[in-house]
Amino acid sequence: MSNSRRWFLRALTAAGGGIAVACRGTGRDAPAAARSLLGAPVDDYGERSPFERIARRVAQTTTPENSSSRTPLQDLHGMITPSSLHFERHHSGVPNLDPAAHTLMIHGLVERPLVFTVEELKRLPSVSRIYFLECSGNSATGWRPVPQPSVQAGHGLTSCSNWTGVPLSVLFKEVGVKPEGRWFVAEGADACKMARSIPIEKALDDALVAYGQNGEALRPEQGYPIRLLLPGWEGNSSVKWLRRLELVDSPSMTRDETSKYTDLMPDGRARQFTFLMEAKSLITRPSAGQKLSGPGFHEITGVAWSGSGAITRVEVSTDGGATWADATLQSPVLPKAHTRFTMPWRWEGSEVVLAVRCTDETGFVQPSRAELVTARGVNSNYHFNAIQGWKVQADGAVIDAAI
Numbered sequence: 001m002s003n004s005r006r007w008f009l010r011a012l013t014a015a016g017g018g019i020a021v022a023c024r025g026t027g028r029d030a031p032a033a034a035r036s037l038l039g040a041p042v043d044d045y046g047e048r049s050p051f052e053r054i055a056r057r058v059a060q061t062t063t064p065e066n067s068s069s070r071t072p073l074q075d076l077h078g079m080i081t082p083s084s085l086h087f088e089r090h091h092s093g094v095p096n097l098d099p100a101a102h103t104l105m106i107h108g109l110v111e112r113p114l115v116f117t118v119e120e121l122k123r124l125p126s127v128s129r130i131y132f133l134e135c136s137g138n139s140a141t142g143w144r145p146v147p148q149p150s151v152q153a154g155h156g157l158t159s160c161s162n163w164t165g166v167p168l169s170v171l172f173k174e175v176g177v178k179p180e181g182r183w184f185v186a187e188g189a190d191a192c193k194m195a196r197s198i199p200i201e202k203a204l205d206d207a208l209v210a211y212g213q214n215g216e217a218l219r220p221e222q223g224y225p226i227r228l229l230l231p232g233w234e235g236n237s238s239v240k241w242l243r244r245l246e247l248v249d250s251p252s253m254t255r256d257e258t259s260k261y262t263d264l265m266p267d268g269r270a271r272q273f274t275f276l277m278e279a280k281s282l283i284t285r286p287s288a289g290q291k292l293s294g295p296g297f298h299e300i301t302g303v304a305w306s307g308s309g310a311i312t313r314v315e316v317s318t319d320g321g322a323t324w325a326d327a328t329l330q331s332p333v334l335p336k337a338h339t340r341f342t343m344p345w346r347w348e349g350s351e352v353v354l355a356v357r358c359t360d361e362t363g364f365v366q367p368s369r370a371e372l373v374t375a376r377g378v379n380s381n382y383h384f385n386a387i388q389g390w391k392v393q394a395d396g397a398v399i400d401a402a403i
């Protein structure tokens with residue numbers, strides 16, 4: 001029996017009546033007469049219950065030229081983000097593209113430049129894989145700490161979907177990349193013409209041209225009809241509304257890899273092409289903005305992920321980082337995907353600080369804020385992945401612990 005399982009049983013016994021109280025019916029069942037009325041007929045596209053209200057949270061800075069919304073991580077179950085709640089980040093809004101008219105051109109340092117229609121892409125060998133997508137600006141308030149009202153507000157620029165598409169390696173085989181073609185520039189069909197230079201190795205590894213998201217077509221917000229999907233790499237490099245891939249011998253130094261998406265270091269120099277999203281974990285329940293209904297048993301749960309591969313360990317602290325215990329990883333535990341973790345916990349009713357850290361299959365351990373700042377300074381806007389914590393106050397209200 002694992003430690004956490006034993007702990008769970010102890011917590012249950014100790015909590016006693018607490019559990020029964022939590023599970024008792026609400027007494028709000030419909031009267032018997034209403035329950036026997038005929039229900040609604042079938043519908044051509046599913047909708048959630050009208051009682052469900054969880055939503056993406058739109059950033060305050062949103063304008064038509066620069067918009068983002070955040071996934072309500074505190075309200076999700078399991079490891080898949082419903083497509084309707086996938087975070088959004090648009091540099092010039094969501095274009096309305098007709099899949100019958102949209103094409104993908106692959107040219108530059110290739111033997112056979114080709115233009116693919118969306119229909120032609122769908123004829124090619126496909127794969128479906130579950131990957132997270134995280135904006136490198138996620139959690140950025142950690143660099144110059146401002147307490148966050150919720151996990152969604154502070155960390156909701158990450159989501160996880162089942163993506164379907166053509167491996168980029170298949171497309172690059174079709175066009176025949178010349179030996180000098182060491183990089184490719186991916187360009188979007190939106191007004192900002194988002195463009196990023198990507199090393200060829202990523203194409204030969206796990207990059208996809210995706211047209212499917214959670215079993216149906218990509219949502220317009222996610223790049224309909226096709227997007228580049230670079231598993232484990234900063235969201236910005238997964239160019240949406242993809243229209244062009246140009247094979248080149250060196251990076252193009254586009255706007256989005258020079259003036260933006262670089263990391264200013266303490267010595268005044270900037271890191272460039274920092275594609276990898278390193279390991280991060282978040283407790284999503286309990287988290288800031290929530291209130292515990294009373295002392296006794298509560299499950300601590302959240303998500304952990306790493307751009308380097310699978311999560312191998314998640315540790316939770318209920319004493320502000322003084323001691324740590326292993327959480328249970330809920331299957332499936334997949335490389336470059338959100339991994340759900342759980343930990344049984346008994347809240348005694350006094351103030352505590354909860355924190356979480358994770359380790360990935362390379363042995364990388366998520367750093368503390370002090371360790372991260374020692375390595376990178378505080379001038380960055382991107383790639384903040386330090387340990388996060390929440391303070392449960394004596395009345396059960398949870399706030400950002402700002403650790």
Ligand SMILES: Nc1nc2c(c(=O)[nH]1)N[C@H]1C(S)=C(S)[C@@H](COP(=O)(O)O)O[C@H]1N2
Binds near residue numbers: 136237
């Ligand atoms: N064409 C295009 N691709 C884009 C963007 C964009 O504005 N235009 N935003 C990028 C950024 S910064 C991120 S974080 C991800 C967000 O993807 P999502 O909106 O599907 O969550 O898309 C990237 N690809």
Ligand SMILES: [Mo]
Binds near residue numbers: 235
């Ligand atoms: Mo982003």
